[in-house]
Amino acid sequence: MADASGNNNVVPVIDMLHFPAQLPELIKACEENGCFRLENFDSILPVQLMSQMKAVVTELFELPLEIKERNVDVIVGSGYNKPGKINSIHEGFGLYDIASSHAVDAFCNQLDATPQQRETIESYAKAVHELITDIGQKVGQGLGLKSVPFEAWPCQFRINKYPFTHETIGSDGLKTHTDNGFFTVVQDDEILSGLEVMEKSGKFVAIDPCPGTLLVTLGDIATAWSNGRFYNVKHRVVCKEEGIRISIATFLLGPRDTMVETPLELVDSEHPCLYVPFKAENGVLWIGIRSAKSGVGFGGHETPSGLNSSGARNLGGFSAFLKEDENKLMNRGGNNENLMERGRVKPESIFNATLLAASGQPFVYGNYSFCSCC
Numbered sequence: 330m331a332d333a334s335g336n337n338n339v340v341p342v343i344d345m346l347h348f349p350a351q352l353p354e355l356i357k358a359c360e361e362n363g364c365f366r367l368e369n370f371d372s373i374l375p376v377q378l379m380s381q382m383k384a385v386v387t388e389l390f391e392l393p394l395e396i397k398e399r400n401v402d403v404i405v406g407s408g409y410n411k412p413g414k415i416n417s418i419h420e421g422f423g424l425y426d427i428a429s430s431h432a433v434d435a436f437c438n439q440l441d442a443t444p445q446q447r448e449t450i451e452s453y454a455k456a457v458h459e460l461i462t463d464i465g466q467k468v469g470q471g472l473g474l475k476s477v478p479f480e481a482w483p484c485q486f487r488i489n490k491y492p493f494t495h496e497t498i499g500s501d502g503l504k505t506h507t508d509n510g511f512f513t514v515v516q517d518d519e520i521l522s523g524l525e526v527m528e529k530s531g532k533f534v535a536i537d538p539c540p541g542t543l544l545v546t547l548g549d550i551a552t553a554w555s556n557g558r559f560y561n562v563k564h565r566v567v568c569k570e571e572g573i574r575i576s577i578a579t580f581l582l583g584p585r586d587t588m589v590e591t592p593l594e595l596v597d598s599e600h601p602c603l604y605v606p607f608k609a610e611n612g613v614l615w616i617g618i619r620s621a622k623s624g625v626g627f628g629g630h631e632t633p634s635g636l637n638s639s640g641a642r643n644l645g646g647f648s649a650f651l652k653e654d655e656n657k658l659m660n661r662g663g664n665n666e667n668l669m670e671r672g673r674v675k676p677e678s679i680f681n682a683t684l685l686a687a688s689g690q691p692f693v694y695g696n697y698s699f700c701s702c703c
């Protein structure tokens with residue numbers, strides 16, 4: 330899959346102008362790679378708007394700390410992260426949720442955005458939301474579904490700044506993680522490298538900058554919703570060169586009020602339903618169920634997914650998995666700490682899982698927040 334230098338060919342390219350012909354490639358990318366490069370989406374999100382947005386967020390990062398700190402959490406971990414909170418070479422803003430003009434307005438007000446900055450942020454939020462809806466529909470079409478529910482699911486910005494210096498080369502900007510939502514559209518820096526994704530083999534491969542394109546990565550909810558078909562790809566950001574790296578990630582999260590439920594069309598005798606419907610409430614613990622016999626967890630048996638990488642234990646014949654791996658636990662922001670004690674699930678969650686287990690099936694634990702790295 331990789332090219333001679335070990336890079337980038339691992340990521341399939343999906344051309345928005347080549348649909349429906351590209352539907353099989355789109356689904357294959359979701360299944361095999363858990364990510365793809367998206368190109369030719371200009372009619373929805375103009376490349377010029379991407380550049381403007383990058384310029385605006387670069388300006389916002391220059392604001393005094395007391396203003397940046399006004400970008401408070403709406404859901405767990407959705408607000409400003411000052412350098413040092415996750416690690417010293419990462420700073421981030423957040424906006425939950427981008428489809429709400431009220432929320433976008435509040436974000437702009439918090440940061441004293443100028444009318445021009447405000448216009449750019451509003452246009453970008455609208456365009457990315459439209460793009461996400463479009464990608465979601467194509468995914469549904471590729472799977473042969475009549476309809477998909479994603480349009481009503483909330484989306485969140487995470488705007489990242491990595492001040493890379495000579496001294497930080499080799500250090501993590503963002504530790505290895507999977508995103509917890511359905512999929513994430515990343516406007517990665519068009520100049521500075523650093524993003525890496527993990528193949529199913531466990532090998533990390535570099536995602537080289539590719540101006541005018543976006544990277545889409547599949548998250549945990551995609552794996553559960555697709556009945557284990559989609560690969561929730563692990564990824565990380567590593568400092569490889571000096572400079573300020575900026576990325577704008579937009580997460581399609583999970584449903585607000587309803588359950589995450591595998592569509593019936595994806596279940597048959599050969600593909601028994603692996604997960605019971607679960608609530609993906611914003612920032613709280615969620616529970617799913619998987620089949621004991623399948624040996625398939627989120628991300629597949631023995632694949633290095635975020636959901637089965639550690640913490641497996643036996644509870645009366647049922648396997649319980651902590652979603653968190655050690656990296657994630659090391660990395661979590663203060664607010665998330667109280668959701669789960671380090672390495673241990675809260676007692677009430679065990680109780681809930683036991684009820685589920687009593688119905689005769691094992692279960693999976695996950696900690697749902699917009700991004701499991703922090």
Ligand SMILES: O=C(O)CCC(=O)C(=O)O
Nearest residue numbers: 487489517524576578700
């Ligand atoms: O900075 C990047 O390119 C990736 C960001 C990311 O993975 C995240 O915010 O979850």
Ligand SMILES: [Fe+2]
Nearest residue numbers: 507508564700
């Ligand atoms: Fe991520």
